[in-house]
Amino acid sequence: MLSSQSIARIDREIAKYPADQKQSAVMAALAIAQEELGWLPGEAIEFVAGYLAMPPIAALEVATFYNMYDLKPVGKYKISVCTNLPCMLSGGVDAGEYLKKKLGIGYNETTADGLITLKEGECMGACGDAPVMIVNNRRMCSWMDPEQIDKLLAELK
Amino acid sequence: MAILGAINPMLSVGLDGDNAWRLADYVKRGGYSALRRVLEGKLPQEQVINEVKKSVLRGRGGAGFPTGLKWSFMPRSFPGDKYVVCNSDEGEPGTFKDRDILRYNPHSVIEGMVIAGYAMGAGRGYNYIHGEIWEIYERFEEALAEARAAGFLGANILGSGFNFELFAHHGYGAYICGEETALLESIEGKKGQPRFKPPFPASFGLYGKPTTINNTETFASVPYIINLGGEAYLDAGKANNGGTKLFSVSGHVNRPGNYEVPLGTPFATLLEMAGGVRHGRKLKACIPGGSSAPVVPAAAMMECTMDYDSISKAGSMLGSGAVIVMDETTCMVKALERLSFFYYEESCGQCTPCREGTSWLYKVVHRIEHGHGRPDDLDLLSSVTSNIMGRTICALGDAASMPVQSFIKHFRDEFAYHIEHRKCLVPVELQRAGSGFFKASV
C-alpha cells in the first residue's frame, strides 16, 4: 500500500513511543500516508491501523477528527487560507475572496483541471504574518497580498 | 515575522532570525549552562522547584498557573514512568510566540524540559507541535538530534546518571488539542477529546502515568530562572508576575509581530513598539490575551499594564499574551461572528451545552451580522452563554462564551444598530479599507 520510504518514516515515528504504545504513531502515520497518496482513501486508513495493530475504526476516528486529513481527493495543491479574526483584520478574508475570484471556485472546491483545492482554515499560529495560507499542509506562505498571491498561483503548476 | 522588539529581554537575547537557532549558537550565548549547573552541581530536585516557585513564573499557555506549584504536585519520588509534556499546539487565535521560540530558540525549550524532567523525576518528554507549522516541527526534530548528539539528551546526561528522552509529536488541525488533557489523548493516538478532571495529569496523565504539561514559553523560561536565580527573575517583571513575556501583537498595528517586555509594561508602550495603530487610525478595542479573552474597549485598555493582575482588573485575561488590536474600521458584530464560528467549528462535541451552545451562538451572531437579527437576540445570546459557562468538561465552553458576553457588554449599541437597521454601523467601505489588503490593486 505504501512505499518503503513511507514505511521507514512510519517506523521512525513508532520508535518515539513506548513499545506497547504503537497507536501513538497514528497521527504521523496517517500524515505520511496522505503525503504519499495525496489524500486518505479508506484502504490507507485500514492499512495504517493494521500496521499499528489498532482497530480500523479507531484510526478512522482519528482521520475524521483532525481537519488536516483529506478523506476525499483534493487538487494537486490544497491552499488553506486563514480567515480567523486576527488575520481578517489584516486581509485574511479579502485574500480568500481574491483567490476565489482568480480561481473561479469557492471554498471546498477544486478547479476543473484538478490543480487547486481551496479551503478556509483556522488560526495557523502565524497571525503576525497575515494574510497567511498553507499549501498542502506543509508550506506556510506569509504576507499574502494580491501580488504575492499572483506569484504563488503562477508557481503552482 | 520575527521578534521585532524588546525591553530588558531574556528569551530573545542574541537571536538572529534563522541564523542562530543551532546548538552551537545557543551554547555561545550561554545555553545549556543552566542544565550544567543543575546536573554537575547535583542540585536537589526540591531546590530546582523552589527556584521556579520563587521566580513566580506563571504558565504562559493561558491560565497563568504558577509553574513551581504545578511541578510540586508531581509525585517525583514514586518509582515508575513519569512524563513532562510541552504544549506547542499554539492555536489560540492571535498567538504566534511559541512558533518563534521554536524557530529561533528551540534549544531553550529542550534545556527547560530536561531540567523539568530532572526536577520532577521524569525520564521521558514529548513536545506536541501545532500541525500547521510543519517547517518548525522539522526544525525542532533537527534541534533534538543536535542535543542528543551532544549528550544533552539520552542516557547519563553530562555524566550525572540522569536519563531523559525527548521526542516531537505533531498535531494535525484541532484547536482543542491545546487543552492539556485533549493533548494527552492525542499523543495516545486518539481523538483529541478532553478528559474529566480530577484525576489531574500529575496523578493520571500520559498513558495513565504522572505527567506535567507546560507551555513552550514556560519551559523556555526555566534556564533563565536557574541562571539568574528565582528572585532576580521575579524582579525582572513585577510582584506576583515574574519575568518577561512575549506578546504577539496582531491586527490593526503598523508592525505586527512578537515583542518581549517585562510583565507590568504599559500597554501604551507595547502599542508604540508595534508601530502604533495602523495609518494612525483611532484604537477601538483590544483583545489582550488571545481570542478567548474578553474584549477591552480602547480607553480602559490604554490604562492597563501588561501583566496578569492588571488585565484581570480590567475584566479580561492576559491569557497567552496575544494582543489583538482593532481600530475604528472594525465592525464588532462581524469580528464576533468570526470568533463564534471558530468555537462552533472547534468544539469537540462531548458536552451538550458546548456542542449545542456554540452552534447557537454562531447562528444568532451570524443572523445579526447578516441583517436578520431579532429584537430579543441579545438576551438570547446572553442566556445561551450562561447555560454554557461552568457546565462543560473543559474551558472551551467558557472560551466561546466570554467573547460574546464582553462584545455585547461593551458594544451593545453596535449590535442593537445592526438588529434595528439590518446593516453595519461602520460603513462597509471603511471596513474594507481597514484590512489594507486592496492597497496594491485598488
Ligand SMILES: Cc1cc2nc3c(=O)[nH]c(=O)nc-3n(C[C@H](O)[C@H](O)[C@H](O)COP(=O)(O)O)c2cc1C
Ligand atoms: C480550548 C483550550 C485551548 C488551549 N490551547 C492551548 C495552547 O494552544 N497552548 C498552551 O500552551 N495552552 C493551551 N491551553 C491551556 C492548557 O490546557 C494548559 O493549561 C497549559 O498548556 C499549561 O501550561 P502552562 O501552565 O505552562 O501555561 C488551552 C486550554 C484550552 C481550554
Ligand code: SF4
Ligand atoms: S467544553 Fe466543548 S470542547 Fe470542551 S470537552 Fe466539552 S464539548 Fe469538548
Ligand code: FES
Ligand atoms: S488568525 Fe490567521 S494565523 Fe492566526
